[in-house]
Amino acid sequence: MATLSDVARRAGVSPATASRVINGSSKPVTEDLRERVLRAVAELQYVPNAHAQLLARSHRMAVGVIVHDVSDPYFAEITRGLQRVATDQGRLLTICNSYRDPDRELEYVELLRGQQVAAIILAGSGYHDATFTRLLNEKLAAYEATGGRVAVIGRHEHSGDAVMPDNRAGGRLIGAELYELGHRAIGVVAGPAVLTTTTDRLTGLRESLAAHGLSLPEHRVRHAEFDRDGGVAATAALLDADPGLTAIVALNDSMAIGALALLRSRSVPVPRQVSVMGFDDMPIARDVTPALTTVRLPLVEMGARAMSLALDPGAAAPRVEVLPAEVVRRDSTGPAPEVVPVRPRAAGSGASAG
Amino acid sequence: MATLSDVARRAGVSPATASRVINGSSKPVTEDLRERVLRAVAELQYVPNAHAQLLARSHRMAVGVIVHDVSDPYFAEITRGLQRVATDQGRLLTICNSYRDPDRELEYVELLRGQQVAAIILAGSGYHDATFTRLLNEKLAAYEATGGRVAVIGRHEHSGDAVMPDNRAGGRLIGAELYELGHRAIGVVAGPAVLTTTTDRLTGLRESLAAHGLSLPEHRVRHAEFDRDGGVAATAALLDADPGLTAIVALNDSMAIGALALLRSRSVPVPRQVSVMGFDDMPIARDVTPALTTVRLPLVEMGARAMSLALDPGAAAPRVEVLPAEVVRRDSTGPAPEVVPVRPRAAGSGASAG
DNA sequence: AGACCTCAGGCAAGCGCTTTCCTGGGCAGC
DNA sequence: GCTGCCCAGGAAAGCGCTTGCCTGAGGTCT
Structure with a gap:
């Protein structure tokens, strides 16, 4: 591997001059020398050692991102937003998948700290786990104490x-x-109970049902993995226990797709017999059949x-942006079924604000 | 940011000893000192500077991956395979998205080289572009000349x-x-003509049709982006030009999903009036309606x-593994429609090998 | 009891780069 | 013609870590 000294030697200059030419330093270099250096770079196919540069330079350019799983459309969309702003500001992104393992999340914080980002x-749901939360906050505090910036999503x-x-x-x-559509027997296909996203969404649902005097008994809430197969399993359990359900709420779209798959396999007509609602509005939601009614989150925007928060030196007070x-x-x-809806519905699939 | 010297000083030992304790060096260290070092590490929340380590160490642990877009399920699956083997061997993965931009691909090769991976x-289709190909091969050759290993997918x-x-x-x-099912009027929803994946798949399709004396006229092949919206656009163009088509081949599943969406929006029954086939067998293919008939590629396995090839020091001769x-x-x-099928078909949705 | 061996621990030389500070040559000014 | 200034280029000091080599204390063998 060619080094800067190799380049300098070949160009007949000092490493200092070579470095200045290569990095376009503000210090002026004679045209003649500049050319010789550039020729040497090309001839040697020289590429600077990024680690040596980072070590020698003071300022850090990279930003670290920890998500549950980029290949999950939810995080893919968020990452798109992160990426866009990062690229605009000339930052490099290092993406880490925790695969919903809190320990791995902690490890990645250390790793990124070691990489001097x-x-x-941190994107993606937190955990209901006091020990983990304390540990994480300690690590983040240590990082922030040395000038690192932290922003979290959700x-x-x-x-x-x-x-x-x-x-x-x-x-x-x-x-x-769902209440407005006349549904009273509602089942919930929920993600792991340990995730705050699960409980937040569930709490909201409970609140609005309670406002109408309805409650959500525990046996109508089934927890499973936050993915398609989890949706299949939870829906099956729900239906087996309570065949009279008229609506199923999946706490994310992946689970909703699993729910639809299970209902189809059991030949349950959707929405004629059972309605299904998802959460997130991932791109694929419009392409399943029937197209999925869901709650849209501005994922790209969130990223x-x-x-922006992470890169902006930041106010003293923590800034919290709530996106609707x-x-x-x-x-x-x-x-x-068997109920006159409160409000008539069009048959189309257009979107509208709730 | 605490450094190794800080730790050493606090523990009352030399940096050398501290380093040996922290890295579990084979060189023995007295229990007493070891403990003092570890305590200092904990107290200072010390994390080694990864760049300094990489600079000082000789061997490189990271592996770079360049894909078109990880959030595309095709690459997400491949990446899963890459990740699995990498993790097994204790390697870290750096993933770069080229977003199908050849120039960005070249830049990333340099970047990864600079990172000393x-x-x-390189995963994902190549390009029909001699200049780019030459440039890329030059860069890869330079990298390999200095001991770097390269493996490509597809x-x-x-x-x-x-x-x-x-x-x-x-x-x-x-x-x-499709021939066996009696289809004679076949349209193709193709990805960008500049991608070798597109042309390879198309060539295969043409070959088998030619074997039956059929040809694929140019106006029945529409090129668009290799994604859902590209599928919508190309299918629309195809149908407008040739309403009598009985089958549509999409050269990947994303485009096939777009094709299904367009057909649904035009109320064309699938498969009664038009059959649709995809390519890749992404996970979502089984969850669209109708479930997508497709050609399965062992994506995870490919990754x-x-x-494995990249990490295995490697034979002198290049190894090429073709996966069916x-x-x-x-x-x-x-x-x-209107044709007696050569072979009767079951109504179920089970998968079976071709 | 003396010579020798063993082994824990420290010294210091890098890894490849950036950047401050210094040098020495060329020029203008007096 | 001499002093002083300006400026391009170089020397060298790190950045934070690893590791080969050396040292000196303790133990062993005769």
């Missing part, structure tokens, strides 16, 4: 800058929507905002 | 180790399948194999 962004446990999707309001919207959720009506919901 | 893996332009999905054979399978494609029959294909 300028900021760390986690209340951290006291710094945050972008918060309004999960609870989204849950309320679902309750209102963009979080990155809205209902997107498509074809997977309809009036509860 | 042990290997670079690119013939590189002469080293490679994992090749059998795109051409897959194309042939599609042709055979795993590529990583197989048809997965689901519900989006059926006999051509």
Whole structure:
């Protein structure tokens, strides 16, 4: 591997001059020398050692991101937003998948700290786990104490800058929507109970149902993995225990897709017999059949905002931006069977604010 | 930021000893000192500077991966395979998205080289572009000359180790399948013509149709972006020009989903009036309606194999592993209308090897 | 009891780069 | 013609870590 000294030697200059030419330093270099250096670079196919540069330079350019899983569309969208702002500001992104393992999340905080990133962004639900939360906050505090910046997406446990999707309001919207359609027997396909996202959404749903004097008994809430197969399993359990359900709420779209798959396999007509609502509005939601009614979260925007917060030197007080959720009506919901709906519905699949 | 010297000073030992304790060096350290060092580490929340370590150490642990877009399920699956093998061998993965921009791909090769990665893996279609190919090969050769390892997935332009999905054979399978079902008026929803993946699959399809005396006129092949919206656009163009088509082949599943969406919006029954076949077998293919008949590629396996090749010091001769494609029959294909099918089909949605 | 061996621990030389500070040559000014 | 200034280029000091080599204390063998 060619080094800067090799280049300098070949060009007949000092490493200092070579460095200045290569980095376009403000210090002027004679045209003649500049050319010789550039020729040497080309001839040797020289590429600077990024680690040596980082070690020698003072300022850090990279930003670290910890998500549950980038290949999950929810995080893919958020990452798109993060990426956009980062690229605009000439920052490099290091993306880490925790695969919903809190320990791995802690490890990644250390790893990113070791990589000297300028900021760390934590995306995705927090955990109901006091020990973990304390440990995480300690590590983040240590990082911030040495000048690192931290921003979180959708986690209340951290006291710094945050972008918060309004999960609870989204849950309320679902309750209102289904109540209005006449649904009274509602089952919930929920993600792991240990995730705050799950409980927030559930709390909102409960609140709006309670406002109408309805409660959500425990046996009508089934927890499973936050993915398609979890949705299949939870829906099956729900239906087996309670065949009379007229609506199923999945606490994210992946689970909703699983729910639809199970209902189809059992030949349950959606929405004629059972309505299904999801959460997140991932891109695929419009392409399943029936197209999924869901609660939209501005995922790309959330990523963009979080990155802006992280890169902006920042006010003294922590900034918290709450982004609203809205209902997107498509074809997977309809009036509860045997009940006159409160409000007539169009058959189309257009979206509208909730 | 605490440094190793800080730790050493606080523990009352030399940096050398501290380093040995922290890295679990083979050199023995007295229990007493070891404890003091570890305590100092904890108290200072010390995390080693990864760049300094990489600079000081000789061996490289990270592996670089360049894909078109990880959030595309095709690459997400491949990445899963890469990740698995990398993790097993204690390697860290740096993932770069080129977003199908050849220039960005070149930049990333340099970037990864600068990061001193042990290997670079290029996943995703190559380009029909001689200049780019030459440039890329030059850069890769320079990297390999300094001990770097390179493996590619699905690119013939590189002469080293490679994992090749059998795109051409897959194309042939599609042709055979549709011919057998009686389809004679077939349209193709294709990705960008500049991608070798597109042309390979198309070539295979043409070959099998030619074997039956059929040709594929240019106006029945529409090129667009390799995603859902590209599928919508190309299918619309296809149908407008030729309403009598009985089958549509999409050269990947994302486009196929777009095709299904467009057909639904025009109320064209699938597969009764038009059959649709995809390519890749992404996970979502089974959850759209009708479930998508497609050609399965062992994506995870491809990633795993590529990583194995890249990490295995390697034979002198380049190793090329060709992985087979197989048809997965689901519900989006059926006999051509007005034609008695060559072979009767079951109504179920089970998958079976082709 | 003396010579020798063993082994824990420290010294210091890098890894490849950036950047401050210094040097020495060329020029203008007096 | 001499002093002083300006400026391009170089020397060298790190950045934070690893590791080969050396040292000196303790133990062993005769």
